[in-house]
Amino acid sequence: MKGFGPLFGMLADRIEALLADKGYDADAIRQELAKADVEAVIPTKSNRRMPIPHDREKYRWRNLVERLFSKLKNWRRVATRYDKTAESYLGFVALASVTLWLPFVHVA
Helix, strand or coil, X not given: CCCHHHHHHHHHHHCCEEECCHHHCCHHHHHHHHHCCCEEECXXXXXXXXXXXXXXXXXXXXXXHHHHHHHHXXXXXXXXXXXXXXXXXXXXXXXXXXHHHHHHHCCC
């Protein structure tokens, strides 16, 4: 919750929807999203009195992102951030991503 404000401030003008888990189901976050005209694709917590519907089709895409991060964390260098500069870290993340992507586009 603490990191949402600064992160959203950097992304608000570049996104159309925010796909998040139940941990982000807070009225303050939903209000920020509504002010920025960003769709909230967040399932409601079980203790919310009035459940708020969300787009289930869009929420399924969140699973793909979670699985990508899980596979990237298998690369020790990505998971532990050994690189000293942001450029070299992001370069290695790109290299690991391409390595994971190649088997799906390579025709044998």
